[in-house]
Amino acid sequence: MTPALRRGLFLVGIAGFLAFYLWGLTRLPGFGRYPGPYGFVINRIAVGETNATGVVSAVNFEYRGFDTVGEEFILFAAATGVATVLRHLRDEQEGGGSETVFGEPSSGTTDAVRLASLVFVGPVALFGWFLASHAQTSPSGGFQGGVVLATAFVLIYLAGQFLSFRRISPADLTDSVGSVGAAGFAAIGLTAVVLGFAYLYNFLPLGTVPGAVSSSGTIALISFFVGIEVAAAFILIVGELVEQTLLIRTAGRQS
Amino acid sequence: MTPAVPGALAAAAPLAAVTPYTVQPALMETLQVLLLILVAAGATVVALTRVPVRQAVALSAYGLLLAVLFLAFQAPDVTLSELVVGAVALPVLLLLALARVRRREK
Numbered sequence: 001m002t003p004a005l006r007r008g009l010f011l012v013g014i015a016g017f018l019a020f021y022l023w024g025l026t027r028l029p030g031f032g033r034y035p036g037p038y039g040f041v042i043n044r045i046a047v048g049e050t051n052a053t054g055v056v057s058a059v060n061f062e063y064r065g066f067d068t069v070g071e072e073f074i075l076f077a078a079a080t081g082v083a084t085v086l087r088h089l090r091d092e093q094e095g096g097g098s099e100t101v102f103g104e105p106s107s108g109t110t111d112a113v114r115l116a117s118l119v120f121v122g123p124v125a126l127f128g129w130f131l132a133s134h135a136q137t138s139p140s141g142g143f144q145g146g147v148v149l150a151t152a153f154v155l156i157y158l159a160g161q162f163l164s165f166r167r168i169s170p171a172d173l174t175d176s177v178g179s180v181g182a183a184g185f186a187a188i189g190l191t192a193v194v195l196g197f198a199y200l201y202n203f204l205p206l207g208t209v210p211g212a213v214s215s216s217g218t219i220a221l222i223s224f225f226v227g228i229e230v231a232a233a234f235i236l237i238v239g240e241l242v243e244q245t246l247l248i249r250t251a252g253r254q255s
Numbered sequence: 256m257t258p259a260v261p262g263a264l265a266a267a268a269p270l271a272a273v274t275p276y277t278v279q280p281a282l283m284e285t286l287q288v289l290l291l292i293l294v295a296a297g298a299t300v301v302a303l304t305r306v307p308v309r310q311a312v313a314l315s316a317y318g319l320l321l322a323v324l325f326l327a328f329q330a331p332d333v334t335l336s337e338l339v340v341g342a343v344a345l346p347v348l349l350l351l352a353l354a355r356v357r358r359r360e361k
Contacts, residue, residue: 238347
């Protein structure tokens with residue numbers, strides 16, 4: 001393919017794309033105008049039906065909970081895949097030793113970073129837990145809370161405590177916690193089926209006060225399971241990557 | 256529109272009462288437009304940064320900008336997600352992957 005032909009093809013393609021794009025723009029609803037009835041219906045009935053004032057969580061974990069199960073397992077499969085690939089690579093390096101890497105001594109972390117990381121570990125862990133456990137009351141949820149919780153573990157690593165990072169989050173345990181989180185979500189749905197309701201039906205008592213932490217039935221419980229699953233998945237990926245980097249550094253130093 | 260559940264509206268009404276719309280709409284729109292421009296500029300900066308490590312840091316700053324944008328568009332849930340994933344998790348993963356690739360190259 002000559003450059004001229006390639007450029008011609010590109011121009012035809014971009015012209016077609018631009019035409020469709022502009023045509024699509026003309027049919028968009030006005031800025032800030034929401035056309036569908038679904039959002040208005042949900043806004044009116046969600047609090048009364050679920051006792052959850054965090055309506056976004058009510059939608060995520062209840063009205064379209066089945067979608068969220070799918071998303072949850074996408075993340076779970078992705079984390080498992082990354083961990084599997086990285087562990088496979090690590091075994092090769094440990095076994096063969098063919099890849100000699102001249103690692104430089106760890107560039108080291110400055111005291112400022114160590115101190116800041118240590119100071120923030122506690123508050124960040126608490127905040128993550130708060131987010132994961134308050135999906136039903138305010139803008140938060142298991143996904144956000146889980147990642148924040150995992151960030152607390154990353155801070156421990158940043159503080160230069162890789163051994164602590166591994167001791168409080170051993171790979172096997174992290175795997176198991178992640179599995180419990182993913183399976184817990186699916187199990188809540190199946191429990192509803194066993195009790196004779198639809199999959200993921202909110203079968204727990206909803207409480208009496210909208211917005212109370214103990215209200216909203218399965219929404220709070222699902223958020224909890226999502227939280228530990230997401231935290232475990234993220235810790236797993238970071239842990240594998242960190243371990244690889246350290247391993248190669250150590251290997252380089254020995255040679 | 257009649258509510259599907261009569262009791263639901265009564266339960267939701269006090270909530271609306273305690274969160275009045277206090278910001279001037281014009282002011283809010285100015286803020287939104289300003290943030291949209293900033294986000295566009297931020298995305299350009301990320302795309303034009305050629306050094307991967309710097310790009311990861313720029314991406315983190317861009318994630319922070321996006322989070323503020325979502326907040327201005329009244330989506331606090333998405334703000335939180337963008338903050339933890341776009342500004343923290345994704346750059347951290349990129350930096351770790353870069354560190355690993357760099358070790359291997361040497």
